[in-house]
Amino acid sequence: MQNTRYARSGMVCSVDHLASAAGLTMLDRGGSAADAAIATNAVLTVTAPHMCGLGGDLFALVHDGSVSALNASGRAGSGADPGRLRAEGHTRMPHHHDIRSVPVPGCVDGWIALHSRYGKLPMSTVLAPAIALAADGFPVSPLLAPNTSMVGHPDFAGGFTPGQLMTRPGVARTLEAIATSGRDGFYQGEFGHGLLELGGGEYTADDLAEPLADWVEPLRVSAFGHDVWSMPPNSQGYLLLLSLGIVEGLALPAAPEHPLWAHLLGEAARIAGHDRLAVLHEHATDLVSAAEIERRRALVDPATRLKVRGLTAEGDTTYLCAVDGDGMGVSLIQSNASGFGSLIVEPSTGINLHNRGIGFSLTPGHPAEYGPGRRPPHTLTPALITRPDGSLRSVVGTMGGDAQPQILLQVITRLLKHGQTPGEAIGAPRWRLATGGTGFDTWESPDETVVELEEGAGWADGLAALGHPVAGRPYGTGFGHAHLIDVLPGGVLAGAADPRSLIGAAIGR
The missing domain is CATH 1.10.246.130 (Gamma-glutamyltranspeptidase, large (L) subunit, C-terminal domain)
Structure with a gap:
């Protein structure tokens, strides 16, 4: 039986003690529950790529006297063509190794929107623990270790055992770019350029320029x-x-x-x-x-x-939650969809891409049919x-x-x-x-x-x-x-x- 933990003026829960500790650090520095949630999620994008990451989507509920909801799920690119998939014999969206099941990732836009409305600390402070872990290394968890061979990128090469240190330099660079340049550091930066190249026409520059987070x-x-x-x-x-x-x-x-x-x-x-x-x-x-x-x-x-x-x-x-000393509560969920997602990695940054597009339908005329600018049905x-x-x-x-x-x-x-x-x-x-x-x-x-x-x-x-x-x-x-x-x-x-x-x-x- 899991023990209940008690606290007086703030708490963070997550799947990784390193991530929870980063969130609690934000509360100790006077940050809000939103700052704590973002810091926790940022660490998880480094240490738990088998669950979530910068290449995935995000939803959040916030209580600050009333309840607000943030949808930061991505949209299919302008090149989305359901007819082409049907012509290739597909009756459902491809599960792995197909860029067409990768809507533009919404996670970073979710962070920006959540921080803009509820953050107290600078984004550079909020992302600092995640940047340090990505650059200097983190001990691989027992859940991540057996799955690293699934992803074809140097960050994951050679196989890992629990407790072995892993570094993710491309993710560190990307987080630093977000800390200094906001969404442009991600969608218009190294990752965004790599995504456009990977897409081969699935996305346009305008797709990446359009913010993906909605209240x-x-x-x-x-x-x-x-x-x-x-x-x-x-x-x-x-x-x-x-x-x-x-x-x-x-x-x-x-x-x-x-x-x-x-x-x-x-x-x-x-x-x-x-x-x-x-x-x-x-x-x-x-x-x-x-x-x-x-x-x-x-x-x-x-x-x-x-x-x-x-x-x-x-x-x-991965799901996480935070409550601060002022009573604000954040319920945040962030995902690659299925494990490492599409098993496609943006090669420059080492960011693995979700496969949330598997939620689309390929039935002609279905209201959730795969198509340009559409959001897929989500399990989150x-x-x-x-x-x-x-x-x-x-x-x-x-x-x-x-x-x-x-x-x-x-x-x-x-x-x-x-x-x-x-x-x-x-x-x-x-x-x-x-x-x-x-x-x-x-x-x-x-x-x-x-x-x-x-x-x-x-x-x-x-x-x-x-x-x-x-x-x-x-x-x-x-x-x-x-x-x-x-x-x-x-x-x-x-x-x-x-x-x-x-x-x-x-x-x-």
Whole structure:
């Protein structure tokens, strides 16, 4: 069981203790939670390229008296041509080794927008820990070490063992350029020139000149006496809120260990997500209406698994969170999509590129069809919880591909409904819906999904009796790295970093 950590005037949680320490340093220097979040994320772009990086996208929720949402997801280049892919025989976007699945990365524009609105410290100060680690070296983590051979670049050559030092000089140069020249240091600098060359016509200079970060209206649902917030489309955040809305009206057993608990939450998640591929696109609206929650809740049968086919509706990734002494909370998620992403690296800087374009459709006329300037449907699902008076309760999120809303559904229900501590809610065994595929194809066949149970979960026999196909998986294998900071009624901060990350840390002051 993961221990809950407590702090009085600031806390940072992330997948890497080096990153959390960088964020806490910003708080110690008088920075805001936004400064801490950016510093933490910047270190992760250096030390965790198998999860996130400068070549990926970013979403964030911020509580500063009210809730704001930042969408810094990239857009397909001006040369995007779905007809060409179809003519080559593709029925879905290529997963690896194809630049067409690489929208222009939005991470840096996200940092710039977040810092511009909420930052207190100079960007050079915020990025300094990440620059030092990239230039001078960092100890390779147990999760990164076995995966370095996947990427063909000198930074990763020769293979690494846990604890061995790795340097990333091109990333250090790029971070320095951002610190001194802002977005131009990235999109118009060494990386931007390299991306244009790699693209071979996929992108134009204008594509890189157009800022990619937008402040948007967050989505909200009431559940268990709180308001839970997430991102609007093109994020799949609506799935978390829809699932919570369904579950909030069900008769849950008193203990999460009961198989009915896993059954009801799992069915809520399947019924919420079965038509995701049809309805999720960047302009989608009204996905979490009260009527839709009620309609889908009525489909949940406590006695058996439902066949959902035909029902119609009227990373990999890293997550981090920070709360400062003024009460600002930041829930930030940043990703390459699948592991190292596209497995394409900009050769000059050594920045690996995401493959978030796998979310596009190649069906002609589909609202999420791959095309110039479009944003793909996204799995990234940050969450933030407020009390009825509008004050901040929690910032929480996870990695996990399609399973992100499912993991958060379990963590948030444990926290709000069952009163578990952050450590209990984060450390408990999990289930997820899976197909045995990429982790990004769950909703292609919702009736064929298997309920995968993490080692230590006691639900297997009960779920099987309710009609669920069940499979066991080792603890921590594909069940996310979730992190949570909870603001207790007296103002003390209680946080937990996921033990599945091995080197994660919740640290405070």
